[in-house]
Amino acid sequence: MAWLTGPLEFEFFQLALAAVALVSVLCALVGAWVVLRGLSYIGDAMSHAVLPGIVAAFLMKGNLLVGALIAAVLTALGIGAVGRQSGLKQDSAIGIVFVGMFSLGIVMLSRASSFTTDLSNFLIGNPMGVTRADLWSTLGVTLLVGALLTAVQKELLLASFDPTEARAIGLPVRLLESGLLIVIGLVVVMTVQLVGTTLSVSLLITSSAAARLLARSLKKMIGLAALLGVLGGTAGLYASYYLNTAPGATIVLMNTAIFLLALLLRRRD
Secondary structure, eight states, X not given: OHHHHSGXXXXXXXXXXXXXXXXHHHHHXXXXXXXXXXXXXXXXXXXXXXXXXXXXXXXXXXXXXXXXXHHHHHHXXXXXXXXXXXXXXXXXXXXXXXXXXXXXXXXXXXXXXOOOHHHHHHHHOOGXXXXXXXXXXXXXXXXXXXXXXXXXXXXXXXXHHOHHHHHHXXXXXXXXXXXXXXXXXXXXXXXHHHHOTTTHHHHHHHHHHXXXXXOSSHHHHHHHHHHHHHHHHHHHHXXXXXXXXXXXXXXXXXXXXXXXXXXXXXXXX
């Protein structure tokens, strides 16, 4: 059992495991809604659209996480505004805003005189560099998101699958949709620190998609997604430690393998 307990002697590995567990629960809470509503594209969009916020914070020597969060909120509000004003479908609005935000980030990045380790870690992801402060902030966001989604679960379900009825009974459908987009952006920002902007979408979607194949209700789907996320994250961290591979990418590969296994099990049923 030395292979199991050996890495646990290091504090950075303990913190990484705790962070992966928390983020897996956080992603499960929101990922279930993303998968059920067919919003997987927005997770990818958000992971790229936060780039200008990250670069702006980097250039001003501010907090990268705060910069990413501001960019995520602006992106969510922008998607809603473009969709309402133009009459375009949501996927078109997402594409317009996300490409614009990402291009803005690239232009801003081209003005940077250097590309430091702090910024590259944020883009590529480094779970082994998680601090206790990161854990507390992730825990706070997890509790906040969980409480918020629980409080509006019935309203959000109705607005998601029967918006006409929701409007008829007076529910603020647009506000609920914008709120969900903002929450998705917040979760993407928190996962960015673990796996970077390009891979954070996997933590948000893959485990929830696997759970969707096996679970029959929303509560079971969320619980199973969290469990699968923790399993994939833990396996990915151990594999990364012993194989000396990139932690974030290894976690994503483990989550993908779990999804494929769930797909095979579903086909046998």
